[in-house]
Amino acid sequence: MQKALMEMNVQLHHVVSDITGATGMRVIRAIADGERNPATLAQMRDVRCHASTETICSALTGNWRDEHVFALCQSLALFDFYQLKIVECDRKLEIALRDLEGGDGYDIARLPKIRTKTKQVNAPDFEVRSALYRVLGVDLTQIHGIGPSLALKLVGECGTDLAAWPSSKHFTSWLCLAPGNKISGGKLLSSKTRRSSSRAAALLRLAATTIGRTDTALGAFYRRLSARAGKAKAVTATARKLAVLFYNALRHGMAYSDPGAAQYEERYRSRVIGNLQRRAKAFGFSLQELPSEPETAVS
Known part of the structure; x- marks a missing residue:
């Protein structure tokens, strides 16, 4: 759809963040129905759109050639068809989760309070969080970085029963998120993580990248390790924590x-101070905290 619009010199993608959003789809459907007046099309902007009506109007001045309008209509029909198929997939997922409940499932009344109400892009159109809670009995979305869609994907990749892995160390090793120590003759040759084609590991890495921007304990861990060892290692280490x-x-x-x-x-500061005190004691020294400097008055 965007390609057809650009060929008509209609720069809709410059004034809206997503042409498949509310404003974009209203404009595209109006063009497909025969509307050509830029001022009329600009009036269809959503109230949440940052661009003004005048800016949108100037971006919707095109040549409206028949072959490009035809291509736009074809693309719009395909978009609607795919959206219909996605809804059918969501219905199938909902039925599959209902089949996994086994009896009445867990009581939905005990579901913890939702952590964030922001809806994820391309999330299924049914209540994934409640459906997963009925199956698992735990709310995975309470873990920062794991939303309903990601929780559903992880359960789809790993299953609902993780008894095949005796401990979290076995689980993270299977995901190739743990150090792959190579030892020969009692000497550690390498501790790099192994390469993996696991979709679960890739999803956890994406979640780790996102959580690095949050004001959480996991976000602070990511930022501290990123400054010390680099972003690549920080992503792997944070993804391992999420896996655990x-x-x-x-x-x-x-x-x-x-x-x-x-x-x-x-806690990190206390741990560092404790380590320094132990090292100083081993060398026969003792650490003392410096007295706080008095505040100077500013005239």
């Missing part, structure tokens, strides 16, 4: 509660 939390929640019913970035930084 996912395993413990699904296998042992662990309820995750984020301590926050400030508490994580304080």
Whole structure:
């Protein structure tokens, strides 16, 4: 659709962030129905659209050649067809989750309070969080970085029963998120993580990249490790932490509660001070905290 619009010199993608959003689809459907007046098309903007009506009007001045309009109509019909097929897939997923419940399933009344109400892009059109809770008995979305869509994908890749892995270490090793130590003659030759084609590992890495921008304990861990060892290692290490939390929640019913970035930084500071004190004591020294400097008055 965007290609057909560009060939008509209609720069809709410059004034809206997504042409398949509310404003974009209203304009495209109006063009397909025969509307050509840029001012009329600009009036179809959604109230949440950042671009003004005048800006949208100037971007919708095109040549309206018949062959390009025909290509746009064909693309729009294909878009609607694919949307219909996606809805059918969502219905199939909903039925599959209902079949996994086994009896009445877990009581939905005990579902924890939702952590965020932001709807993810391309999320299924049914209540994934409630459906997963009926099957698993735990709310995976309480773990920061794991939303309903990601939780559904991880369960689809790993299953609902993780008993095949005796511990979280076995699980992270299977995902190739743990160090792959190569030892010869008692000497460590390499500890790089192995390459993996696992979709679950790729999803966890994407979640780790996103969580690095949040004010959470996992976000603080990502930023600290990224500054010290680089972003690549920080992504792998944070993805491993997410995998451990996912395993413990699904296998042992662990309820995750984020301590926050400030508490994580304080615990890290205490751990560093403890290590320094032990090293100083081993060399026969003792550490003392410097007295706080008095605040100077500013005239």
